[in-house]
Amino acid sequence: MARRARACAVSLLVLAASLTLPGTAHAVTLPTGARSLESVNLPGRYVRHADYLGRLDAVTAAASAQVKLDATVTVTSGLASPSCHSFQAANGMFLRHRDWRLRLEANTGTALFREDATFCAVAGSVTGSVSLTAFGHPTRRLRHRDHELWVDPVQDTAQFRADSSFRITAPWVPKSTRGPVIPGLYADPHIAHFGGRYYLYPTTDGYAGWAAPYYKAFSSADLVDWTDHGVVLDLRPDVSWADDSAWAPAVVAKNGRYYLYFSGGATSGDTGKHLGVAVSDSPTGPFRDALGRPLVRAGAYAGQAIDPMVFTDDDGRSYLYWGNGAAHVVPLNADMVSFDPAAVRTITPSGYREATFVLKRAGTYYFMWSENDTRDEDYQVAYATGPSPLGPWTKRGVVLRKRLEVGVKGPGHHSVVRAPGTDTWYAAYHRFAVPAGDGTNREVAIDRVAFNADGTIAPIVPTP
Structure with a gap:
């Protein structure tokens, strides 16, 4: 009975992420491997980490190699659920939310860390974009606020829909031709x-x-x-x-x-x-x-x-x-x-x-x-x-x-x-x-x- 209850709980979380909420219609499967995430309403700004905190910063062809690397993540199967996704930086750490702020931390393998580092993708505010729902908090989404990245409660406003939508783009730093052969752990x-x-x-x-x-x-x-x-x-x-x-x-x-x-x-x-x-x-x-x-x-x-x-x-x-x-x-x-x-x-x-x-x-x-x-x-x-x-x-x-x-x-x-x-x-x-x-x-x-x-x-x- 406990086993079935846990399985049902996971199913409910994934289902909640795919319900029709502001700016969404259905769950989305992201391509795995090296990618970058660009803001829908602030084109040219990308999800990146700086001093281990998630930000939304401008990245251009003239940006430094480090900035480009910091704006590149590997999309993997979700640490908490294979139906969702996690985002791994080049240094091996994962993007996770703690105190609702997006941070870059090493995977401890605990249930809490896996949940905080897993996001379920749903359709974003414009065609081809996605929004990222927190796995353990299906009524909260990743959004940018004053160029910082937070996991905030969903709001039925045009501003929130735009702030929480991203385009999955080619990576600023392409994947190495070397290992691993499948992305993730x-x-x-x-x-x-x-x-x-x-x-x-x-x-x-x-x-x-x-x-x-x-x-x-x-x-x-x-x-x-x-x-x-x-x-x-x-x-x-x-x-x-x-x-x-x-x-x-x-x-x-x-x-x-x-x-x-x-x-x-x-x-x-x-x-x-x-x-x-x-x-x-x-x-x-x-x-x-x-x-x-x-x-x-x-x-x-x-x-x-x-x-x-x-x-x-x-x-x-x-x-x-x-x-x-x-x-x-x-x-x-x-x-x-x-x-x-x-x-x-x-x-x-x-x-x-x-x-x-x-x-x-x-x-x-x-x-x-x-x-x-x-x-x-x-x-x-x-x-x-x-x-x-x-x-x-x-x-x-x-x-x-x-x-x-x-x-x-x-x-x-x-x-x-x-x-x-x-x-x-x-x-x-x-x-x-x-x-x-x-x-x-x-x-x-x-x-x-x-x-x-x-x-x-x-x-x-x-x-x-």
């Missing part, structure tokens, strides 16, 4: 290739305690331009046994369907994490809980029941891997939602922390994992090789590690995909968001994976 990316497209399934990041409740899916034809397909599984309304801790998903195609393996925890006093499995007829969902109960219950095996991964061998047999602190593997039954508990094997290599990934190339099996803690800048990826999906495994060393000279910290929890019909491979992984991220403010990057002539993996070079 995401981690633990699972990358796969289905039907001619690449798909990314990450953990939604930016929550204190990694308490995110839902998963999104993204797809691309070229690993460069990604389409956001929205939420594909939300634990709160869709899973009866879990409310939060939607961690580290993995998706596999089998039997003409798509199976999403996921972690979940409950807020009702059950502090353990379980593994579940959901199923869909499409790689972009929606996915439904296949069992109505966990596939692997917390405490059934050593370590935490998190970080699932499924590898399917050339003979069609699929294997489920999981674990934090201890690594486990078991062949899945043909239905992909059950296994023989007696067949579970523990295969923990030295240095293992979590995030198993297994691939096969040229007859060799590669068992990969993350070492240290995801909050540690020394989080990194190591690997071993073996003759079968069950090993035995020979450790080969670390293959992905930090690059402090370019600001990359904590690269890990990766997955690997091969470009179909080639020997070209890519790793998707998370790292601390550049430049101001940490273990709960992470972003997704993709880099090439190269193999040496002897079959070992060359060091993966993380790009900034």
Whole structure:
């Protein structure tokens, strides 16, 4: 009941933002990525931050590089709701309201911060413009007053409608061609290739305690331009046994369907994490809980029941891997939602922390994992090789590690995909968001994976 009540509360907030209020008619979805916001009634003035306070200032081609940068934000999925939006500055901080004034602050991951840094877009006072409603206060909107930016109660006046309307324009500072590959805070990316497209399934990041409740899916034809397909599984309304801790998903195609393996925890006093499995007829969902109960219950095996991964061998047999602190593997039954508990094997290599990934190339099996803690800048990826999906495994060393000279910290929890019909491979992984991220403010990057002539993996070079 509590889970449904929370979901309804979020729905009501989004609905309130889309009601017909002064100058609006419907909710609006903003384009994500680098953008600038120009005032409707004061053309040439843009939303920017100065001394960590939100302002509306003139920006021209002759403006300094810093002013242009301060007037550029990355539009991301809302920290509090994927139906709304957040605005991230180049220094990694987010625009949020506090005491009704717009400010620039680092994301603490608390529920209050996420709400204050999330805005729902509705149609503005003129065609093509938008107004931004405060997520937690749907009767207040972002508006400029004496060139300062405030979140004020909606007023049914022409002046307020104009002061609270903005045009979304091309950014004063274009997006870098480097990472992250999807805007916003995401981690633990699972990358796969289905039907001619690449798909990314990450953990939604930016929550204190990694308490995110839902998963999104993204797809691309070229690993460069990604389409956001929205939420594909939300634990709160869709899973009866879990409310939060939607961690580290993995998706596999089998039997003409798509199976999403996921972690979940409950807020009702059950502090353990379980593994579940959901199923869909499409790689972009929606996915439904296949069992109505966990596939692997917390405490059934050593370590935490998190970080699932499924590898399917050339003979069609699929294997489920999981674990934090201890690594486990078991062949899945043909239905992909059950296994023989007696067949579970523990295969923990030295240095293992979590995030198993297994691939096969040229007859060799590669068992990969993350070492240290995801909050540690020394989080990194190591690997071993073996003759079968069950090993035995020979450790080969670390293959992905930090690059402090370019600001990359904590690269890990990766997955690997091969470009179909080639020997070209890519790793998707998370790292601390550049430049101001940490273990709960992470972003997704993709880099090439190269193999040496002897079959070992060359060091993966993380790009900034």
